[in-house]
Amino acid sequence: DVKVTQSSRYLVKRTGEKVFLECVQDMDHENMFWYRQDPGLGLRLIYFSYDVKMKEKGDIPEGYSVSREKKERFSLILESASTNQTSMYLCASGVGQGIVLTKNIQYFGAGTRLSVL
Amino acid sequence: AQRVTQPEKLLSVFKGAPVELKCNYSYSGSPELFWYVQYSRQRLQLLLRHISRESIKGFTADLNKGETSFHLKKPFAQEEDSAMYYCALKDRGGKLIFGQGTELSVKP
Numbered sequence: 001d002v003k004v005t006q007s008s009r010y011l012v013k014r015t016g017e018k019v020f021l022e023c024v025q026d027m028d029h030e031n032m033f034w035y036r037q038d039p040g041l042g043l044r045l046i047y048f049s050y051d052v053k054m055k056e057k058g059d060i061p062e063g064y065s066v067s068r069e070k071k072e073r074f075s076l077i078l079e080s081a082s083t084n085q086t087s088m089y090l091c092a093s094g095v096g097q098g099i100v101l102t103k104n105i106q107y108f109g110a111g112t113r114l115s116v117l
Numbered sequence: 118a119q120r121v122t123q124p125e126k127l128l129s130v131f132k133g134a135p136v137e138l139k140c141n142y143s144y145s146g147s148p149e150l151f152w153y154v155q156y157s158r159q160r161l162q163l164l165l166r167h168i169s170r171e172s173i174k175g176f177t178a179d180l181n182k183g184e185t186s187f188h189l190k191k192p193f194a195q196e197e198d199s200a201m202y203y204c205a206l207k208d209r210g211g212k213l214i215f216g217q218g219t220e221l222s223v224k225p
Contacts, residue, residue, distance in 0.1 A: 004160075035215075040126060042203060043161075056213075072148040090161065106213060108161040 003027070006091050006109040013116050019078040023091030030095065032074035033106065034066060036059075037088040049074055057100050081116045088113050119144050121206045123216035130194050131224050138189040138219045140178075140204030149207040150187040152178055153215070156200045165188075168206070174198070194223045 007022035028030065031050050035043040035058075045058030047066040055066050063085060067075045074093075078085055092106040120143040130136050142148055152164040165173045167180045167187060178189045187204060204216040 033212075040217055042123075042217040048212065080164065092161075105163050105166075110160045 004091055004109040006089075006105050006112050009110065011112060011114045013078075013081050013114065015070040015082060015116060017078075017116075018083050019080050019114065019116075021076040021078075021091075021107050021114070022107055023074045023076070023093075024072050025074075025107070026072065027093065027095075027107070028071065029093040029107075030070065030071070031093060031106075033092040033094075034064075034074065034076045035090045035092065036060070037082050037090055037111070043090065046076065081114075083116050086114060086116045096104055119206060119208045119214055121204050121214050121216035123202075123204055123219045125219045126217070127220045127222065129222045129224065132196055133193050136191050136194040136198070136221065137224075138202050138204075138221060140187045140189065140216060141205075142185050142206050144185075144206060147181075147188075148180070150178075150180060151205040151207075151213070152187075152189050153203045153205055155203070155212050156197075157214045161203070164197060170185070194221075196225060199223045 004025045013019050033048040034046045037043050044060050046060055046064050047058050049055045049068040052071050065077045089112045091109040094106045122141045124139050150167045153161050154164040155161040165171055176191045178187050180187050199222050201218050201220050203218045207215045208214050
C-alpha cells in the first residue's frame with residue numbers, strides 16, 4: 001500500500017513566518033508534487049520534482065520554494081507566509097520516467113490545512 | 118490551451134437517482150483523462166482512467182472526443198457516493214491538470 005505522509009494535519013502560523021511543510025513517501029517514487037486545494041479553484045500545482053535535487057515550477061509557484069534532498073522527501077517552503085497562503089496543501093507522488101508519470105497515477109497525502117494569521 | 122472544466126460546484130441528488138458529473142476539456146490530440154475522488158476525511162484517490170474503460174463502484178466515464186467531454190455517470194446513486202470529485206487531464210509535459218471539482222451530495 002502506497003503511503004504518502006504529510007507531517008502535520010493542521011498548522012497555524014503568523015504573517016511573515018517561514019513555514020516548512022514536509023512530505024514523505026515510502027514507495028520509491030521518482031515524482032513528487034505539491035498542490036494547494038481551494039474551494040471553487042480545485043487543485044493547483046505549486047511545484048513538482050521528478051528526481052532528487054530536481055524541481056520544476058507549477059502553475060502558482062510565487063511565494064513558495066521546494067527542496068528535495070532525498071528521494072523520499074519533498075518539502076514545501078513558504079519563505080514569508082502571507083494570509084493569502086491560507087489553504088489546504090496536498091502532497092502527491094507517482095512512478096515516473098523523467099518528468100512523465102508512468103500510468104499517470106498520483107498518490108496523495110492526507111493534506112495539511114495551513115492558517116496564516 | 119490545455120484546460121479542464123467542471124461546470125457544477127455542487128450536485129445534489131436523492132439516493133437511487135442517476136447521477137452525471139460533467140467534465141469538459143480542451144486539448145489538441147488524444148487526451149488521457151481521469152477521475153479522482155475525495156471522500157470526507159479521506160485522502161484524494163484515483164477513481165478511474167478512461168484508457169482502462171473500467172467501472173469502479175458502479176461509476177463509468179466515456180470519452181467523447183466530438184464534445185470534448187468525459188462525464189462521470191452512475192445509474193443509481195448511493196449515500197456513500199457523497200464526495201468531492203475531480204476530473205483530470207494529462208498535459209503534454211506529463212503532469213495532471215485538475216478541474217475545479219464537483220461536490221456530490223446524495224440525500225437519503
